[in-house]
Amino acid sequence: MTSSTAGDASWSIGELAARAGVTVKTVRFYSDQGLLPEAGRSSGGHRRYGPEALGRLRMIRSLRTLDLPVPDVGRALERDDALADLVADRLRELRPQLVALRWREAALHLLTDCSPEERARRLDLIGAMGLPPDTDVLARFWRRWLFPARLPAPLLAGIVDVAVPAPPHDPTPAQVLAFGRLRAIVTAPCPPGVVDRPPAPRRFRDGFRPAVLYSGLREAYDLAAPELRAGRAPVGGEALDRYVAAWADAGGARDSAAFRRRLTGVLADEPRLDHYWDVVSELATPPGAPPEPTPGAAEAWLREALTGAGPRAWTTADSDPPGRRTPP
Template identity: 55%
Template sequence: MFSSHDGLCTIGDLAEHAGVSVKTVRFYSDRGLLPESSRSAGGHRRYGPDAVRRLGLIRSLRGLGLSVAEVRRVLDEQDEGGAGDALEDAVAGRLRVLGLELRALRWREAALQLVRDCPPDERSARLRLVGAVAAPPDTAALVRFWRAWLPVRMPARSVRAFLDRAVVQPPDDPRPAQVLAFARLFAFVTRSCDGSEGPCQPSAHGAAGARESAVLYAGLATAYDLAGGALRRGDAPRPGEALDGFVDAYAGTYGSRDTPGFRRRLAGQLAADPRIDRYWELTAEVLGSRGGRPEPTPGAAHDWLLEALDAYLGDHVRGAEAAAATTRSR
């Protein structure tokens, strides 16, 4: 390839053959990626014919975004006749990084569209709202919110199972409306909860030990699944298996039996407990829907079950009144 008597070339010749600058060749040589074959009598670097191929490989790897350290590992493995694991690992790692960068860019694009398209008098407030959320966003604040809400002694396994259902994952390719909903959700979960608007936890949590809280949330998860199926079908709230499981979860927590009297007390307690409907409303907006019914959230399932409980109590009262009227007429 080279016309010199010994088959070697200078750094300038190598740079010209490879189509790069002398500075580039020197950079990779100084970092040990491109070893020189020898030095001339005057101390100038000399490279062998395989240097062009090696330099081309280095440039290809760098062009894919691999770091100098990653390129060195790939070249070292190649020199040792390895199976190519270093290249596979480096490419996989780079793909993960690019995925995060693309998610961040898509999120920023939707956020910028959101700011651009809002009324001018709302732009400053909206900028502060969406600017408080990292890009790409994470769910750490949502997890902290739920850990403060859930019973203190709740088993870790039960907590993880609930968090998997309750913590919404931001979409990878969001629409502006989804960015706005997640930003509002972030603001909601990071607000202070000082008791000025009532307690920060349902009263059921105060009496729940580790076993009771595990029973409660396992039962609620089953009831929410059943209610979610009813919501997908468009069924009106009504007594049935979902409501029975819902009530039984609370009865197990309190060591009570599922009786009409317990159901009346439970309905009153749940009506007085703090509500986080806004969390679930925003969760549904983050999830979004391009048509058809939105996927039910645990909050939507909870509301369906409360309405089913009210329907049961109404039927029970009417039944009791009808029985009393029949007795009086005898």
């Protein structure tokens, strides 16, 4: 094959490959795909390329370096406005892949510097939840717990959003472990008669209105949050009054000393939920900062306040009006 001269405006396939720093096989492949225009053929039928093919070949190499598929490379070469759209699409595809890689990296770090027994336990947690973690199992647990058939959809969604933390895009090893623990908490079998008992609202009589309860509890938790942040001991006050009122309103009862005594008997510690909220607090709290109040922490604080507050003083008869429902 005769080399081109200064007056020759075309190059052979080998000359183009040498100028671009690629193999002849690469040039032939892109030519066969219709991505490299030929300037013509030699008298022997060999392909010849003009100088514009060199710039196009370099552009193809750059786009392929970004892992754009060959058909997308062709579209980018045909239309000036196509490249921006293709880059945006590729970024959207890469984001979940990058998140998955970060979770795997954090999980690998989690398996270092621990005993063989602890490493095996952590591997079990990682394998059960997957990476990144699927939080649907957590959401299903809370929907089953919260009277899903009797709660308005917006209220149910709001509660689940608070109860189910969103996995971070760039997790730490501790966060990987925390999500594994959350999944284990909601999927582990419960000791009979201890943490598998129904939630307190389900121990009320027919006619109990859970939507009224959970709306009121949300307000009570908000009132209790400053007390928790300040580290104050559980005491009576506005937060506790709103907490008791939420239960009374939901059951069609009146807040009274007698009601509070009965409510104390109905409410009980929920070890599984307490453990769950402890882990959620770890996820929500930056290292070295005080624990961030969660609904679970507020619930425990208010239950303790109810138990230790003693009977509330009343100026009217300490009984429930006729027709009102009270806890069993």
